[in-house]
Amino acid sequence: MIHDQANYERETEDVREPLLSEKGEATVDVTADSPLPDDLTRDELTLPAPSEPEIARHYTRLSQMNWAIDSGPYPLGSCTMKYNPKFTEDVAADPNAAVHPDRSERSTQGNLELQYRLQEHLAEIGGMDAVTLQPPAGAAGELTGILVAKAYHEHHGDDRSEVVIPASAHGTNFATAATAGYDVVELPSGDDGRVDVEALEAAVGDDTAALMLTNPNTVGLFERDITEIAEIVHDAGGLLYYDGANLNALLGRGRPGDMGFDVMHYNVHKTFATPHGGGGPGAGPVGVVDELAEFLPAPQVRENEKRSGYERFEPDHTIGKVHGFTGNWLVLVKTYAYIARLGDEGLSDTAAKAVLNANYLAERIDLDVPHGPFHHEFAATAGERDAADVAKRMLDFGVHPPTTKWPEMVPEAMLTEPTEIEGKSSLDDLAEAFNLAYADTDEALDAAPNRTAAGRIDQVAAARNPRLSWQALDEE
């Protein structure tokens, strides 16, 4: 198993594909032909001035030095890198959908209808009563959900200062709680990798605004005590927040709303197959139970009274807005198209295949998996080996490695989520890459990767001497 990535290297200059600026810049005298007085304008502008053929070649070469889910397996745990159906791009490119957000209700019934339908589908899938599509990413969804919880407590004259979060949670949970102005109470994981119910009882109290929980959790385990957990939090007057990062495992098998969760976000770029785009755009719709619906961001979309069309409305005690307009619209359109394509059967089968794939892969690799039974993802341990080094070696075998060294409860963790889109033969290849790398010599691991466009990159040097632009490189 060998994979050589493209590498456009200029050995004389120690660079690969040169920067656009290195291929030729031009400087324009801005004042020369300006309709504005000189004191309002800059003097000149210097930017790259490539021809179209040069642009095509530049970005094609860059793309060839970039791994993607269409290149091969990309089993990053908690990231749900699944295939993005091509037709959804065509649906989102419909020129009729490309309208300005300030258009009247009357003239945008199509967009409102799609928003309404998607709200309804997501509510049904999550077991929630109302959904906002506005948050532009998962973390934005978290912030929206926690601000809704905060508004709910404040509306009831209840001053609460803490959000409880398991130690194994996504980093965004902690940062979100802090952004919303809450103190974070970190909950240690139990020995079995789940929430320690006794520790939770001790941590929760009058100050608890919410518990943020991922279920299945970040090592793929279902929190079997969820009913008891919900009772503890609710009895203390707190709300239960569901982090939707791992929803792929539950589709058609369990709904956060049925488990006692009051508010949740959906990561549509994970569960519903919208492309990750190298780090976004995503979308993070938020679902809530009835009691929280009046606090959702404005506007919401509903059917009008005559049921003859759709209208926007402002929830009674709305938290306002979390995005300047309507969120990441093009992503939401792709979400709808994916859900409509799959329907009940497809969504349910998605979870089945995702869980089967994770279990099959774990069975095929030589690394131990300390916690189970897991669902769509598992945390293997590299044991005495350095998980980051094993991962670098895997790059040479034509696969992307899993998430490494996280969550911390598993030593040298390799958090692996193959998703439903890998078949048996590709899982066998992935297992072989794991096993070859895991068994390789220390020297080989240290020297890896060898077949990627770049060799091992010095991260420490990058942070010690930050050079964040071509201007910074020029200054050297």
Added chain:
Amino acid sequence: MSGTDGTPYAPHTDDETAAMLSAVGVDDEEALFDIPDDVAFDGEFGIESRTEREVRTECSRIFGRNDELTEFLGRGHYGHYVPSVVDHLSDRAEFLTSYTQYQPEISQGFLQALFEYQSMLVELTGLPVANCSMYDAATALGEAATLADRVRSTSGEVVLVPEHLREGKRAVLANYCDGADLTIESYPMVDGNADVDAIADRVGDDVVMVYAENPTVRGCLEERLGAVGDLAANADALFVLGSDVVSLAVLEEPASVGADVVVGEAGVLGLPTAYGMGLGIFACSDEFLRQVPGRLVGASEDADGDRAYTLTLQTREQHIRKERATSNICTNQAWVALRAAMHAAALGPDGLVDLANDCVREAAALADRIDGLQGVVAPVHDRHHVREFVVRVDQPAAAIAAELETAGFAVHVVGEHRLQVCVTDLNAGRTDDLVAAFEEVI
């Protein structure tokens, strides 16, 4: 297609599924789910599975229910023509279907493209640090306020914003301010520009940030930004300037008027009109390098001593620093940033400056023609404008806008007797028709 009625995007044949189940040691997939019965879901969503063709037809029918209008709309969301080369290159699956560059050795392409995007922002703003994106202009402004809260040691908690500010943007800012215990106050405007005297009277120990926009939400160019910057600096408040990457091509560099942070919209390049989807700018001075929200791409070297790119200064970020992170942002708008950089490259500095100048000329020309109509004044503010301007009408503005909509045109209603009109390269060819329709309805 799989051998079942399930997802079309899983390759398993029935035989393979059977072999995998057997390897795992269970009879069927259900045995792998460890969900207690009392919370398991055995109902149905009621969503019928459709073929790809059916979904496309359905969505096309739904979107067909939008009226076809020629939009003269802006106020923060602008459409410019996006060259085909941007679609075709950015849609390459290696870009579109990749993840955040956690393994930089195999992700050099996207990292370099984002590094180039950051560099373009550095040129346009004059500030040395630009991140590789926020969600949109409004959330970028919110992040700037939390930055001000962290870096300014004044006892203050007040964020000063212009009276003329998009309501939705202010609402987003308020949600970021809420958690940081900041309060928002407006300063007045004089004929479409910041009232510098009023700002001078207001700044003091309790102000942590002064925000201005150029162009403003009404399309006006600010004429005394340097004075605003000085006032903010003297009060040890952060001066945050909002703009967009097309306007920045010709406007006074934010750094030269004393901006500490530039936020705003970069989706004016690379993104077509998209119901408000955006691309947030965040650029700042070196002083705040370790307080920047979001992702930064830096240059380094690989094992062979060749230049290589990597995400850097990640100890600022939520996945390392958790509740002490500079922001909770994770997924951002990377692919939109890639598209903006491609669009900027396709235009080159000449094309970008021409586009910006056209936005000034077209707005002035259209305002002049509308101003010639009976009972109408345009522009309301005696300022230079970019793309858009406010129109005063003697008759009720809402009624005029409704009639214009019937005639096939969309404009903003911004007051009882005020409309706002936005012209870009996309609708400039329809200004004759708009003026004719205007004349018809007034």
